[in-house]
Amino acid sequence: MKPRTSRPATAQPQPKRCAVYTRKSTEHNLDLAFNSLDAQREACEAYVKSQAHEGWRLLPERFDDGGLSGASLARPALQALLDEARAQRVDVIVVYKVDRLTRSLADFAKLVELFDAHGVSFVSVTQSFNTTSSMGRLTLNVLLSFAQFEREVIGERVRDKIAASKKKGIWVGGPIPLGYKSVGKKLAIVPEEAALVQKIFADYLRLGSVGALAAALEAEGVTPKPRLLASGRVIVAERHGVGALAHLLKNRFYVGDVVYRGETYAGEHPPLLGRELFEAVQARLAAQAAREADRADLEAGVKVPPAVVFAA
Numbered sequence: 001m002k003p004r005t006s007r008p009a010t011a012q013p014q015p016k017r018c019a020v021y022t023r024k025s026t027e028h029n030l031d032l033a034f035n036s037l038d039a040q041r042e043a044c045e046a047y048v049k050s051q052a053h054e055g056w057r058l059l060p061e062r063f064d065d066g067g068l069s070g071a072s073l074a075r076p077a078l079q080a081l082l083d084e085a086r087a088q089r090v091d092v093i094v095v096y097k098v099d100r101l102t103r104s105l106a107d108f109a110k111l112v113e114l115f116d117a118h119g120v121s122f123v124s125v126t127q128s129f130n131t132t133s134s135m136g137r138l139t140l141n142v143l144l145s146f147a148q149f150e151r152e153v154i155g156e157r158v159r160d161k162i163a164a165s166k167k168k169g170i171w172v173g174g175p176i177p178l179g180y181k182s183v184g185k186k187l188a189i190v191p192e193e194a195a196l197v198q199k200i201f202a203d204y205l206r207l208g209s210v211g212a213l214a215a216a217l218e219a220e221g222v223t224p225k226p227r228l229l230a231s232g233r234v235i236v237a238e239r240h241g242v243g244a245l246a247h248l249l250k251n252r253f254y255v256g257d258v259v260y261r262g263e264t265y266a267g268e269h270p271p272l273l274g275r276e277l278f279e280a281v282q283a284r285l286a287a288q289a290a291r292e293a294d295r296a297d298l299e300a301g302v303k304v305p306p307a308v309v310f311a312a
Helices: 036-050 076-086 105-117 134-167 191-207 210-219 242-249 275-299
Strands: 016-024 056-058 063-066 092-095 121-124 180-183 186-189 257-260 263-266
Touching: 016 036, 016 076, 036 056, 036 063, 036 092, 063 076, 076 105, 105 121, 105 134, 134 257, 134 263, 191 210, 191 242, 191 275, 210 242, 242 275
Parallel strands: 016 056, 016 063, 016 092, 092 121
Antiparallel strands: 180 186, 257 263
């Protein structure tokens, strides 16, 4: 009778800790009960479950970046995920599509280098790519090249649209000059601020220098308008600076013009100033700049060379 031979036990796969990363470029519809980030995560979680036989296990932490572009790696959730990778607390990073992680080929190369250094794999569930294989790396590089190309084309279209709009005199956003406010994507005059702008121009002609104008406004207790930054932070200045006043006095926006790349176009916004007052201020500014340049030359000891006469 032949002795029984025991079958070798099937080796259990090594457990792999999987982190899901999701991203959406805009904040549109992020307030919905089930948004794009949730849809991405659901697909990634399903993929992780399908790999349970390989030892894949989903980590409970969420890494979601809503309203952030893929053109930069400066995203809170992504940086938190990379910290987990550096600490070797994650084995596989799972995304819905490659461009959710980054749209930059250079940034992708940095991420792959970081993943390799810490033994982390990268998987795209809709494209079935895995950076543990050389073919997966090649395909991902090609894909990201097209993603970067798409981003650059979109950027060119946006720049072309801005240029075309400015040539038509259309305000396309950005800091709103003192004296105006945005109403339905168009600019309207704020009467009390418009009166201050007119006063600044008239006072400059009367006083003759930007420094004297700044001192007079400070003595009268006239402070700059608080500025709201895109980040939501508000900047409040205690007094009008000479540089800011000089910029205001040269701003052709106040006579209804839009300046783009050195060219001047008629704007669709209403002017605050008459051209006669504005041009008088420009002439005074130019004369003042010339006097200051001459004074600087004299202080530096610059001498004008004598004329040279050639005999006939």
